[in-house]
Amino acid sequence: SVPLSFFGGIGGASRSGILIKGGNYMETLADAEVAVFDKTGTLTKGTFRVTQTVPQEGVAPETLLEIAALAESGSNHPISQSLRAAWGQQVPPDRVGEIQEIAGRGVQAQVDSRTVLAGNAKLMQQASVTFQDVSLPGTVVHVAADGKYLGYLLISDEVKPNAKEAIAKLKAAGIRRTVMLTGDNRTVAQAVAEQLGVDEVHAELLPGDKVGEVEKLMGQKSGSLVFMGDGINDAPVLARADVGVAMGALGSDAAIEAADIVLMDDDPAKLAAAVRISRRTLRIVR
Ligand code: ADP
Ligand code: MG
Numbered sequence: 001s002v003p004l005s006f007f008g009g010i011g012g013a014s015r016s017g018i019l020i021k022g023g024n025y026m027e028t029l030a031d032a033e034v035a036v037f038d039k040t041g042t043l044t045k046g047t048f049r050v051t052q053t054v055p056q057e058g059v060a061p062e063t064l065l066e067i068a069a070l071a072e073s074g075s076n077h078p079i080s081q082s083l084r085a086a087w088g089q090q091v092p093p094d095r096v097g098e099i100q101e102i103a104g105r106g107v108q109a110q111v112d113s114r115t116v117l118a119g120n121a122k123l124m125q126q127a128s129v130t131f132q133d134v135s136l137p138g139t140v141v142h143v144a145a146d147g148k149y150l151g152y153l154l155i156s157d158e159v160k161p162n163a164k165e166a167i168a169k170l171k172a173a174g175i176r177r178t179v180m181l182t183g184d185n186r187t188v189a190q191a192v193a194e195q196l197g198v199d200e201v202h203a204e205l206l207p208g209d210k211v212g213e214v215e216k217l218m219g220q221k222s223g224s225l226v227f228m229g230d231g232i233n234d235a236p237v238l239a240r241a242d243v244g245v246a247m248g249a250l251g252s253d254a255a256i257e258a259a260d261i262v263l264m265d266d267d268p269a270k271l272a273a274a275v276r277i278s279r280r281t282l283r284i285v286r
Helices: 004-015 023-030 061-071 078-087 121-126 163-172 186-196 207-218 235-240 253-258 269-281
Strands: 018-020 032-038 049-055 096-102 106-111 114-119 139-145 148-156 177-181 200-202 224-229 243-247 261-263
Touching (some): 004 023, 061 078, 061 139, 061 148, 078 139, 163 177, 177 186, 207 235, 235 253
Antiparallel strands (some): 114 139, 139 148
């Protein structure tokens, strides 16, 4: 039977924009020991600015940006949105054909009947594109058309203003281990983790690898594991964690469905609030 106090806890949480799908999740959250985060869109804003456009010789910078923006026109990934914003034009429907998202890597799209790839180094390697990888403080989006490398765009994200405080509050609420998982490159990931005070970071992961990392962490704890993501490509991880928390403002329907707790906005500090409410409801004092 569900104790009456759960309803009070769930109701109180919902007034703070935290939707808890059931009393059992409160119980599990009250017992949280490990907090795992996705990076992009969860701890960082996920709104990137294009800071460098580096075309290959013979390619105009505007062309590079245009091709990337067109290829990304069917994606709702934060990276795509920023490329489209940087280009700033309406997408003529007749220029873009079939679009395929390759989770954790980028996109493949028909642009002006050429096969365009836009994404990370792994995407280029997978397609055997000859290119020079670069290590820069930001996310590099490489672009190729019909197997020919056109250059890259460097985009930089920023941490959310309250992400550092969110991590500190979780630790104060008794979370012993904080871990960040990301498909982004190691340099960027480590810089973000350091800036926020996250204990541990695993980078260059595909969405499937994130499930594997969560499973490993689940084997190394006595309390529960909570995962918080922005809902882009992380539904399987949300489902696998003891408690999956999706940020509703950005999340896909699949993620909201897979999650046990949905935050109405994209404020990471709400997770610490949810832990506190759960502990108070269960009268667990640590
Ligand atoms: P995170 O794990 O930080 O949330 P994702 O798994 O969504 O990031 O993406 C991992 C990496 O894959 C990105 O850093 C980027 O290099 C590449 N990527 C993913 N989607 C796209 C896209 N639509 N366009 C370009 N690159 C992408
Ligand atoms: Mg993400």
